Amino acid sequence: MASHLTQISSIFLPRVSAYHDQAYIEHVFRTVFETEESPIHHIDLILKEDLKRPDCFYHIAFVFFKPLPTTELIARFAADIESGKRVKMVHSDPWFWNMSKNTRPKQVRKPPRILSEADEGEIKEAQKALRNRRATDKPESPCGGIPLDWQYFYDHEDEMQNMPATDNPGSWWLGERARCLLSPDSASDLTTAV
Numbered sequence: 001m002a003s004h005l006t007q008i009s010s011i012f013l014p015r016v017s018a019y020h021d022q023a024y025i026e027h028v029f030r031t032v033f034e035t036e037e038s039p040i041h042h043i044d045l046i047l048k049e050d051l052k053r054p055d056c057f058y059h060i061a062f063v064f065f066k067p068l069p070t071t072e073l074i075a076r077f078a079a080d081i082e083s084g085k086r087v088k089m090v091h092s093d094p095w096f097w098n099m100s101k102n103t104r105p106k107q108v109r110k111p112p113r114i115l116s117e118a119d120e121g122e123i124k125e126a127q128k129a130l131r132n133r134r135a136t137d138k139p140e141s142p143c144g145g146i147p148l149d150w151q152y153f154y155d156h157e158d159e160m161q162n163m164p165a166t167d168n169p170g171s172w173w174l175g176e177r178a179r180c181l182l183s184p185d186s187a188s189d190l191t192t193a194v
Contacts, residue, residue: 005067008039008078010102013061018047020091025061028091033074041066062102 016025022043033039041064050056068074080087081101090096115123 004070006070006074006078007067008065008074009081010062010064011081011099012102012104013059013063013097013099016045016059016061016097018057018059020059021045024091025063028089029063032089033068033071033077035068037066039065039068062104063099 013025022040022045025043026038026040029039030037043064044062045059046061048058048060050058077087081099084101087099088096089099113119
């Protein structure tokens with residue numbers, strides 16, 4: 001006897017604690033849906049900083065599902081999401097997530113390939129446009145001017161390769177980057193540890 005499968009549309013969670021990762025989100029859905037295997041195909045997490053509370057970080061999440069055996073709960077959840085309703089799911093009582101259908105258009109990326117000279121010029125222009133957009137879209141960093149993304153390391157790759165060897169490689173930049181992500185009280189402890 002063939003079982004019926006339900007495909008749930010991808011969903012958007014506008015706020016997930018920065019302490020929760022993909023494994024935690026997957027565990028919650030597996031527990032709620034009572035599935036033998038993970039119901040999740042993949043999860044995209046994007047770290048954000050709360051603009052009203054500096055130094056407070058959280059994730060936005062996009063959750064993509066595998067086709068699931070149809071149960072009453074899964075069918076009702078899929079129908080609610082598909083109809084545009086906002087669904088609330090308790091993940092750790094009394095805490096819950098707001099969820100809605102992911103309406104962001106699907107991002108199509110080109111596959112890996114060897115670049116021609118024409119492709120290389122196009123890629124470099126696209127990279128430059130992304131860097132410029134990041135520079136204008138980025139709120140002021142709470143880290144004394146040190147950006148909160150990895151672009152910093154790509155932009156300063158030459159400087160890092162020319163740094164003198166130390167007993168603790170990487171400590172020349174780790175101290176500043178780590179201090180900006182910690183509370184002011186714990187930053188002084190890190191200075192002595194690094």
